Amino acid sequence: DVNCGAIVKLFLFLGGGQLNITIRCILIEIFCTSSSKERPTLGGTRIKTRKRNIAAPLDPAAFADAVVQIYLDNAGDLELIAKSIESSDLNFSRYGDTFFEASFVVFTGGRTQPGTTKSDEGERHPYSVLESEPTRELILPSVIYIQKILRRRPFLIKNLENVMRRFLQSLELFEENERKKLAIFTALAFSQKLSGLPPETVFQPMLKDNLVGKGLVLSFITDFFKEYLIDNSLDDLISILKRGKVEDNLLEFFPSTKRTDESFSEHFTKEGLVALVEYNEKKIFDVKLKEMKSALTTQITEETDMSEVIETVKQRVKDAKLPDVEVVRILWDVIMDAVQWSGKNQQQNANAALRQVKTWAKLLNTFCTNGKLELELIYKVQMQCYEDAKLMKLFPEIVRSLYEQDVLAEDTILHWFRKGTNPKGRCVLANFCEGPGAIRELAGGGRRGGIDADEAVASVQPRDLYPASSIHCHFTAALEYERRKTQRLSIVYDPLSMHPMAALSFPPMRVCCGGGAATHNSTSNNNNLLGNHAFDAAHIRRAAELADRSAGFTSPHPNFGCVIASKTGKVAGEGFLYAQGTKPAEVLAVDAAGDFSRRATAYLNMEPGDCHGDHSAVSALVQAGIERVVIGLRHPLQHLRGNAIRALRSQGLQVDVLGEDLNSKLFEEVRKSCLLVNAPLICRAASRIPFSVLKYAMTLDGKIAASSGHAAWISSRTSRNRVFELRGRSDAVVVGGNTVRRDNPRLTARHGGGHMPTRIVMSQTLDLPEEAHLWDTSDVSTIVATQRGARRHFQKVLASKGIEVVEFDILNPREVMEYFHNRGYLSLLWECGGTLAAAAISSGVIHKAGVVHKLIHSLLLEIPDLSFVESGFVNRDFASATFNVLQVFAFVAPKIIGGKNAPSPVGELGMVEMTQAFDLIDVCYEQVGPDMLVGGFLQPIPDVTPVIPSVDETFEIDPTVTPYESRIISFYKTWDPYGAFSNFSPHQIKMPDDNGDYATWLSVEHYYQAQKFVGVDDPVAQECVENIKSAKSPEEAARIGRSMQRKHPDLVRSDWESVKIEVMYRALKCKFSIYPHLNAMLLSTVGSVLVEASPHDLFWGGGRDGEGLNYLGRLLMQLRSEFLGESPTSG
Structure with missing residues (x-):
């Protein structure tokens, strides 16, 4: 011791x-x-424990009661509760789980018994989520309250995870209403980014067989998706699913008996989650593409027999329902991936690539079945050759090889060179296709869709004229011809001299197409002299040229072009609206420019008009970071004018408008070109009749036919090809009865890739042959306008052939043009004889401002008749500068035929003195083959008087302001202020079929027309349904459905008359339910009468004089009432 x-x-x-x-x-x-021995202790002694080892007994009950008492003391005020908890001395580190159980997360307002949601003994408060309504407004404050607690005590997040996991594993213990509250709370927790709550805490615990089998998980996750997507995008939701490791396993939320893609689409479409369905379908589509590409790669690498490969591709395409365009792209990728690029030099690699193309050309030819797919193949080759340096110079060789193997047609190649829409590298690759030698035109119109029989000229294939060894030279010569022809018709201005100069000379500045930079041939000093205004003018002119490429395809919308350029003037991207329903020009240009759009300048030939219904053009410019926008012309339609400009300026962009913010002689010329590109729309808006053009071909002595009536052919083949182009730019071609009887024309646009116009025949007596080329409606429709009551039996014959017959009380050009204006036609081409031409000129229906640069030069005659201005038909903004302008395309052939009774191009106009004739100004001449084309103007080009809006005007349409002081809201055409109410508006809907499966329809009109034949046990009716569903536009769907109903009334379902109103109502309800902006527009018309202002549809429309039944307007008002009844609960 x-x-x-x-x-x-x-x-x-x-x-x-x-x-x-x-x-x-x-x-x-x-x-x-x-000493290692334990010492004895005295009995009765007490060993003291150190203070640090003293463990207080757990008492969660007391903690929970204390928390509940704080709720009760503060009467449920979350702000006061948070402050009280912060100032309390409660031990949250020990009772974190208890805190959340006693708080809002458990929904009970107090402690619960283990393994259940039943209340345990102890204090409770009435302010829990369980006692509230299942709405985000009442639950969101609870989420924010928890967020505040976690910010001050971050260690509690683990306790929140534990409680969330425990209760999500016990969903079956909650009532349906309680599960919905829990789903809303969970969605808001992620939406508010609740202090790093991990997604796997939510999704993984729910994947228990007993919960999934009962459908509880599917119900919970559906409510979660719907609530989360209110404030967040689909991309945010996908990001959460990825972090939760369930993105690829969404079907695991479904019971085992319903784990199919069809059940997924049906369920979430029914719940209004169309975006999620489309995302899932895209994923499935990508997987199928990947599987097909993998299998095809294996077969091509192993050099499997061609027939076996083709059969494999066909089977996979059939099973996966792959679109033809994607199949062509995959085939090309796989073929080129199999090339061995290990050659010693560039020539060996090139030979290997060409050898691979020739080997598998049959495979490509099997699936390139039409011109559209061939064009897509060229685009694919173009992209690969542009992105891969070793293939850049190989592009013409590949195209030539595909041409020799009958994969590509001549029309397709020329169409790509002339009107190709993919700008990436197009200019560079087109230059590689230019070859030396004589420039000559291709003989014949191509292997597909060449010269028709009525041309009476044999079609000669180029391979018949040139041996295989020289086909490449012929191909490049043809491309050179097309390039020179295009440039010859262009007007390029020298910004220094302000004078037009020939495009084939060497202008000081040449703006390249595609994504490349501008090429400057002038010196640096000259560039300094050009200044910003010269760049602005050049780029606006380029935007107008791009817009003109789509003439005829965008009707009834304007032609839009866009150029993105840096501050130095270099072009970063280009685009134009290719056709109705395609991506806006601004979106295409921004996509092509990529990151170069940041702080760049966008040049637009016209103010965006929101023809897509979603302001996508304005949004693309803003989101891309565009700093400045230069607009050549305000939108000509009154209800759209100034909207996009105000929207861009409100977002901080500098917007300059030619003629307002930028003024000079140079800009006047550029603005004039912008006017001319959309002259049809401007003149149609001014005169309220379609934009009309008169075209004829005559001999040197002014005859359009011999005395016998024979007229084939006055003009040359080159001139006739120009006429095909002109038809492709028009919505319809008008002829008279004499032309049908004597010439039996086809009136088609036979050049490659052209738009097919409707054929209109005006005949007062209907004395027409029963067999004529115009009665063939397999490719394009025909409309016959006649006097009321004329040859009723022949009208039935025409109706049986699918010809639409329209009767008029008084048949004259003015009445006919007003009728087709009401049907939405934008431009018409008159190819009639002298009698009808004189009548059209006299009635003042043929008018236009003219079209420059890449259009055919024309002869413009103007009628000084302003009676239509005085009558009030014209918008006041146009009245000061609008005239009835006659445009005549006069092809003068070097022939003399004579004849006293030979017809002339224009009949009697009542002019008796030469002083009454029209004197032309700005006359120009062009030789077209052996013929001459003369052009000139009489009056100034119509202008759009700019309207400077007040600063208090808003971008959104104000439904309380209408053109007339009336409670009636009329709608008819899709470009009207309320055009979205029309069945023809391009809004997709998803409707269930008889099997309960949901199918996508491009518009309400598609669905309505197809329902006429649904359920009919006849292959013709079933084929008609598929044709309607695949129609590219609502107008085409309506034409197919109406034509079939007239030709085969026995194929229409027997109960159609009794159910068609119900069919229409279901489709309208779907349309206005899935598009919030359409729903808001419909509800904004409360108190107004909706009238479908169709002048010829007396059932769905109101008729010309209000005699119609207006069932479409009635259904919309009924739907509006139903939505208003649901609005208190739906919010």
Whole structure:
């Protein structure tokens, strides 16, 4: 036994020092190990425990009661509760789980019994989520309250995870209403980014077989998706699913009996989650593409037999329902991926690539079945050759090889060179296609869709004229011809001299197409002299040229073009609206420019008009970071004018408008070109009749036919090709009865890739042959306008052939043009004889401002008749500068035929003196083959008087302001202020079929027309349904459905008349339910009468004089009432 005090004194005496420290260590060792036996203790003694080891007993009940009491004391005020909890001395580190159970997360307002949601003993408060309504407004404050608690005590997040996991695994213990509240809370927790709550905490615990099998998980996850997507995008939701490791396993939320893609689409479409369905379908589509590409790669690498490969592709395409365009792209990728690029030099690699193309050309030819797919193949080759340097110069060789193997047609190649829409590298690759030698035109119109039989000229294939060894030279010569022809018709202005100069000369500045930079041939000093205005003018002119490429395809919308350029003037991207329903020009240009759009300048030929219904053009410019926008022309339609400009300026972009913010002689010329590109729309808006053009071909002595009536052919083949182009730019072609009887024309646009216009025949007596080319409606429709009551039996014959017959009380050009204006036609081409031409000129229906640069030069005659301005038909903004302008495309052939009774191009106009004739100004001449084309103007081009809007005008349409002081809201055409109410608006809907499967329809009109034949047990009716569904536009769907109903009334379902109103109502309800902006527009018309202002549809529309039944307007008002009844609950 050692006295402890003595030991301490000894240690203190020793002090420091190395020796003393050693002695102290020895003493400690001796004292500590001197005895290993346990010493006895006296009975009854008490051993004291150190304070740090004292563990207070757990008392969650007391903690929970204390938390509940705080709720009760503050009467449920979350702000006061948070402050009270912050100032309390509660031990949250020990009772974190208890805190959340007693708080809002458990929904109970107090403690619960283990393994259940039943209340346990103890205090409770009535302010829990369980007692509230399942709405985000009442639950969101609870989420924010928890967020505040977690910010001050971050360690509680683990306790929140534990509680969330425990209760999500016990969904079956909650009622349906309680599960919905829990789903809303969970969605808001992620939406508010609740202090790093991990997604796997939510999704993984729910994947228990018993919960999934009962459908509880599917119900919960559906409510979660719907609530989360209110404030967040689909991309945000996908990001959460990825972090939760369930993105690829969404079907696991479904019961095992419903784990199919069809069930997924049906369920979430029914719940209004169309975006999620489309995302899932895209994923499935990508997987199928990947599987097909993998299988095809294996077969091509192993050099499997061609027939076996083709059969494999066909089977996979059929099983996966892959679109033809994607199949062509995959085939090309796989073929080129199989090329061995290990050659010693570039020539060996090139030979290997060409050899691969020739080997598998049959495979490509099997699936390139039409011109559209061939064009897509060229685009694919274009992209690969542009992106891969070793293939850049190989592009013409590949195209030539595909041409020789009958994969590509001549029309397709020329169409790509002339009107190709993919700008990436197009300019560079087109230059590689230019070859030396004589420039000559291709003989014949191509292997597909060449010269028709009525041309009476044999179609000659180029391979018949040139041996295989020289086909490449012929191909490049043809492309050179098309390029030169395009440039010859262009007007390029020298910004220094302000004078037009030939495009084939060397202008000081040449703006390249595609994504490349501008090429400057002038010196740096000249560039400094050009200044910003010269760049602005050049780029606006380029935007107008791009817009003109789509003439005829965008009707009834304007032609839009966009150029993105940097501050130095270099072009970063281009685009134009290719056709109705395609991506806006601004979106295409921004996509092509990529990151170069940041702080760049966008040049637009016209103010965006929101023809897509979603402001996508304005949004693309803003989101891309465009700094400045230069607009050549305000939108000509009154209800759209200025909207996009105000929207862009409100977002901080600098917007300059030619003629307002930018004024000079140079800009006047550029603005004029912008006017001319959309002259049809401007003149149609001014005169309220379609934009009309008169075209004829005559001999040197002014005859359009011989005395016998024979007229084939006055003009040359080159001139006729120009006429095909002109038809492709028009919505319809008008002829008279004499032309049908004598010439039996086809009136088609036979050049490659052209738009097919509707054929209109005006005949007062309907004395027409029963067999004519115009009665063939397999490719394009025909409309016959006649006097009321004319040859009723022949009208039935025409109706049986699918020809639409329209009767007029008084048949004259003015009445006919007003009728087709009401049907939405934008431009018409008159190819009639002298009698009808004189009548059209006299009635003042043929008018236009003219079209420059890439259009055919024309002869413009103007009628000085302003009666239509005085009558009030014209918008006041146009009245000061609008005239009835007659445009005549006069092809003068170097022939003399004579004949006293030979017809002339224009009949009697009542002019008796030469002083009454029209004098032309700005006359220009062009030789078209052996013919001459003369052009000139009589009056200034119509202008759009700019309207400067007040600063308090808003971008959104104000439904309280209408053109007339009336409670009636009329709608008819899709470009009207309320055009979205029309069945023809391009809004997709998803409707269930008889099997309960949901199908996508491009518009309400598609669905309505197809329902006429649904359920009819006849292959013709079933084929008609598929044709309607695949129609590219609502107008085409309506034409197919109406034509079939007239030709085969026995194929229409027997109960159609009794169910068609119900069919229309279901489709309208779907449309206005899935598009929030359409729903808001419909509800904004409360108190107004909706009228479908169709002048010829007396069932769905109101008729010309209000005699129609207006069932479409009635259904919309009924739907509006239904939505208003649901609005208190739907919010």
